[in-house]
Amino acid sequence: MLFRFKTKSQELALVLTVCWVLVPFSLSQEEQTSKSSEKDEKGRKVQRVNVVAERFNFTPSQIKVKQGTLLEITLTSDDTFHGFRVPSMQINQVIPARGRGSVKVVFDAKEKGTYSFECSRPCGAGHTMMRGVIVVE
Numbered sequence: 001m002l003f004r005f006k007t008k009s010q011e012l013a014l015v016l017t018v019c020w021v022l023v024p025f026s027l028s029q030e031e032q033t034s035k036s037s038e039k040d041e042k043g044r045k046v047q048r049v050n051v052v053a054e055r056f057n058f059t060p061s062q063i064k065v066k067q068g069t070l071l072e073i074t075l076t077s078d079d080t081f082h083g084f085r086v087p088s089m090q091i092n093q094v095i096p097a098r099g100r101g102s103v104k105v106v107f108d109a110k111e112k113g114t115y116s117f118e119c120s121r122p123c124g125a126g127h128t129m130m131r132g133v134i135v136v137e
Contacts, residue, residue, distance in 0.1 A: 045069045053095050053119065054078035056126030064135045071107040071134065083120030086134070092120050109136040 040046050047069050052059045054077065065071045075084050075095045082095040084105060093105050107115075119130035 040070060046072060048072045048074065050074045050076070051084075051132075052076055052078055053082040053084070053130070055080070055124050056119075056130045058117070058119075058130065058132045061132035062135065063132070064137060065107075065109045067109055067112050067136050069109045071109055073105045073107065074102050075105060076102040080123055081121055082123055082130070084117060085120035086115055086117045088115055091117075094121060107134060109134075112136050 038046050038048075045066065045068065047065050049060070049063055049071065051063070051073050053075060063071065063073070073084075075093065077095045077098050079098055081097045083092065084095055084103075085092040086107065089107065091105055091107065093103050095103055113136055115134040115136070117132050117134065119127055123130065
């Protein structure tokens with residue numbers, strides 16, 4: 001459906017209204033993503049996070065973890081096959097398409113820093129924008 005506006009101010013009002021509704025919703029979805037912490041058999045803290053891949057983003061796209069923690073990421077897709085690659089850590093995993101299960105990745109947060117992750121499986125026009133970060137504090 002194509003909308004035609006009489007003035008630019010009407011068009012701007014619609015854009016601002018959509019942003020006003022969608023941005024808080026998007027932020028609240030990131031906050032609701034499941035996170036839990038416990039300790040492994042060696043006494044190291046384990047943080048578990050669920051990440052959902054969907055054209056063309058990861059939710060959440062930023063994961064914070066304390067140095068020395070094992071980060072267990074459970075990856076699922078809400079649409080097609082995706083990939084999860086952390087180039088600096090030699091992690092590269094295929095995420096099954098919706099309804100075909102999930103996959104777990106363990107990230108050892110030994111050193112402070114920011115570690116980029118990205119989709120490693122071509123998934124459409126916005127594939128190159130499908131990125132996120134793990135921040136080790």
